[in-house]
Amino acid sequence: MSALRVNNLAISLDGFATGDGQSLEAPFGHAGERLHEWYVSTRFFHAQDGLPGGTLGVDNAFAEQHEQGFGAEIMGAGKFGPPNWQDDPDWKGWWGPNPPFHTPVFVVTHRPRPSIEMDGGTTYHFVDAAPSEVLEQARQAADGADVRLGGGPTVVREFLTAGLVDYMHVAQVPILLGRGVRLWDGLESLEDAFDIEVVSSPSGVTHLTFVAKPR
Amino acid sequence: MSALRVNNLAISLDGFATGDGQSLEAPFGHAGERLHEWYVSTRFFHAQDGLPGGTLGVDNAFAEQHEQGFGAEIMGAGKFGPPNWQDDPDWKGWWGPNPPFHTPVFVVTHRPRPSIEMDGGTTYHFVDAAPSEVLEQARQAADGADVRLGGGPTVVREFLTAGLVDYMHVAQVPILLGRGVRLWDGLESLEDAFDIEVVSSPSGVTHLTFVAKPR
Structure with a gap:
């Protein structure tokens, strides 16, 4: 069964997945790269850039899952580009x-455009549809593999x-951003639908794993 | 040196230290006792009620610090009683x-009343003053011991x-309350002033330890 998975979604201690003031120069707004330092420090990320070294502990174990078993991605308009792209x-x-x-890659936007074929197997499709319909399209494209829900926080929410x-x-990073886009808003009692496991890393990051209960 | 310490302040994953709808019947509002299940499960808490058993791991180690070395407490009006007590x-x-x-115990309220002497060494004092003045009074009363900042979230904030x-x-509990009183609001970049250590417990609780940097 093709699963819909979120991997390596980083938030601050106060729940912001992206900062305030996103722009072409600052994709994460005033958060800068602070939510992702643990991630770019991993061996997984180093290897993507052809670099040696990198951390090998629990942060890396989670980071590596980012590419395992996916046949399609869904992302929100806020991830694909700066405001008003x-x-x-x-x-x-x-x-x-x-x-x-x-x-x-299925980009969810109220202003769709024709698909764009890129190098390396990536094709951007632009869809203006309800989550269940977008997922149906992505599942067909994934051909049995999993679908990554790539963020940002609004589309994940x-x-x-939608269940x-x-x-x-x-990945919860121990910084307080104070402003930006929150992940957890409007999700009261989310724990009823998931088994939750928590592990902290020496980096200070807390990894929270949500596995959906049978529904 | 007498330190000002916060111990065992429980919050939900979305940052609420108390729920919505606090009342005489529901001191924590719709949160009920869900933020404190890990705490009442500890041997420390059991022993206070004269009960045997209780957990003995990291949750208990933190719980026990609740009574170690304190000579006074400061609490907010919201902790002392239901709304409009x-x-x-x-x-x-x-x-x-x-x-x-x-x-x-120094209760911070805009409507102070005469002190109340209780059994067992507790005396409630009611003070309408700035945090630094309240702390000064509590430190004098603590006579060299530490001062507990007992909550709720508003007074801790x-x-x-005030530094x-x-x-x-x-103690961050993996539930989403969705509404109530947030701990983290307005505390952007708090991490600049503290060294932060994080450890997760098999109970699902994440314990965050903030130690003030020299100032």
Whole structure:
């Protein structure tokens, strides 16, 4: 069965998955790269850039799951580009000509455009549909493999609310951003639908694993 | 040096230290006792009620610090009683004739009343003053011992903002309350002032230890 999985979604201690003031120069707003230092320190991330070294503990174990078993990704409009990227007909995402997805990617936006085929197996599809319909399309494209729900927080919240998420890994970083976009808003009693496991890392990050209960 | 310490302040994953709808019947509002199940399961808590058993791991190790080395407590009006307890001249706190504090307790309220001497060494003093002045009074009463900042979240936030907290232990419980009183609001970059250590427990609780950097 093709699962819908969230991996390596980083939040601050006060629950913000992205900072305030997102722009072309600051994709995560005033958060900068502070939510992802643990991630870029891992051997998994180093290897992607052809670099040696990197951490090998629990942070790396979680980081590695980011690429395992996926046949498609769903992402929100807020992840694909800076605010109002829809006004730029030439915008093709943050990730250059050979994006790191290597699968079909379904960008959820109220202003869809024709699909864009990139190098390395990534094709961007733009969809304006309810979560269940987007997931249905992504599942067909994934051809039996899992579907990654790649964020940001708003789209993750929508799919959680719709009861569609099978697995979620959240990395809580011990900083307080104070402002930005919260992950947890409007999700009262989410724990009723998930088994939750928690493990802290020497890096200071707390990894929370949510596994959906049978439904 | 007498330290100002917060111990065993429990919050939900979405940062609420108390629920919505606090009342005489529901001191923590719709949160009920869910933020404190790990605490009442410890041997420390069992022993206070004269009961055998209880957990002996990291949850208990933190719970036991609740009574070590304190000579006074500061608490907010929201902890001392249900909303508008100030209208009841006979209200003497939730904890009966022999409260578990056994020290002077300074209740911060805009409507102070005369001090109340209870059994077992607890005396309630009611003060309408800035955090630094309240702390000064509590330190004098503590006579060299530490001062406990007993909560709730609003008063803890005020003392954090004033830069007066030396140590803070927060227990994060993996539930989502969705509404209530948040601990973390308005504390952007709090990590700059503290060294933070994080450890997760098999109970699912994450213990966060904040130790103030030299200032």
